[in-house]
Amino acid sequence: MLQEFTEVHPAAPVQNSSPQQSRPKWEPPPPSLLKINFDGAVFRETEEARLGVVVRDSHGQVPASLAKKIELPSSSYEVEALAAVRAITLAMDLNLPSFIVEGDSEVVISALRSEEESLSSFGHLISSIKHYLVSCNCISFFHIRRSGNSVAHFLAKHAKTIDGVSMWMEDVPPQVVDVLLADFG
Template identity: 85%
Template sequence: MFQEFTEVHPATPVQASSPQQSRPKWEPPPPSLLKINFDGAIFKETEEARLGVVVRDSHGLVLASLAEKIKLPSSSDKVEALAAVRAITLAMDLNLPSFIVEGDSEVVISDLRREEESLASFGHLIYSIKHYLIYCNCISFSHTRRSGNSVAHFLTKLAKTIDDVSVWIENVPPQVADVLLVGCG
């Protein structure tokens, strides 16, 4: 019976997509712009959240990176919004010129792109980011998958080992350098 079925319905060849096609890599910003990637992660077992931020130029060179441990907020979206706030405040602290902000939370990026007020539970954070943008030159907000945001993601993992916040200028910590060298995020 199976043989009759396969004769009538021949198998359709399945094309496996290569890992490189399905895994987006970090894309550099246009020349003269910077890109700030952010990520947030929840660690319920320790009742903490962690934030990671990395600033790079159009050549992929790191201008600054940050890892921070915070108390556990009420939702993962709120953690991502807090990471976006941290990205913008780092940009302001460093007096950065024009930049693009990129993260892997579609919800947060979508709310940042909207002109109308966010009604989300983290809407006050979106409002504060937009307020900060009056003082700096954010060109746009961009969404990427985690594979295109891996340096910021690994910085969130590193935040487990710090007490509060750590900032590295023109570098990333050694534990994250391998991710940066691979060029995937």
Template identity: 65%
Template structure:
């Protein structure tokens, strides 16, 4: 079967490319003929930026310039909010599978959470699984992505984007080299399944963009072993689904 894989841009890379690092407002001005152009950049809480501009002859701010400033500021704010939005949908030709792991040290157990959504944010399937606690958190994340891939195979999904918030796991899956970590055998198992998909890619995201999978992993403490919901999630997590799509 044809196989494709490509690296998607990460939220971390997007944030790193932002022009401002200070958490306070910054202003810059350049001289353009007889007009002064001002630019103000606000750092939003968490991440993302809002941009406002003003224009006026010799620095004077007229009413039309003020309206222009507000329009530019709103455009910048909208872009910043979109950048800071939680979950981002896949293309219409693919499904996105988010995964995450959770640790329950009090019971020496771990939780695995997986959710499959389409380009409109609709849940195709979700699952929570409770299992024995492995030796490290990275191993928990590796077990979660194995469960995500197995879930996709069981559902016969042809084209998927697999997304998680563990940069170490996503990097290992993208790498052409063999992994010699404690979870290396799990990475090898996943790579052997690549041929079962017409297209599979891996995306690293922030925890805030992975909240539904995270909550499904946490919800695993309330299930006996493995619980699957088709076209749904646990009722207790419906509010997470609503807010997760930004």
């Protein structure tokens, strides 16, 4: 399946001609896979953080999405790692067959890809994700710029309006629909 993905999504050529490059957008997974995007947002003024997770198929359809408000952890990397944990646990809860995970924290994605044990302040979260992966079929982890992770980002921002966790099956909250449509279109 990874080979299918790399055939469908070859590495983009490097272009030096234009200083203003096109804004990266969300890329759909191959037809046999689902893609899970996650993001965390920090709100220091209220000592809270928010998590956003969205699962999409190759047509941009959303089998599930969620937003969660949490107490502020010690670092923004920990917030992103907690969002990654929530993405993987959502995949397990939904019994997803095969999936790709994408997030905009290069540090967290690198830690997830690494064979080494993470000794960072969020290393325990990375270890728990890797433990979960033993029982599911995560194909790979990819770093994406925030502009390509906009739905998960807006879900995290939307969590400001909820208490605890909210989950939507085959949908996103109405406040995020325009972002979803613009992201795929």
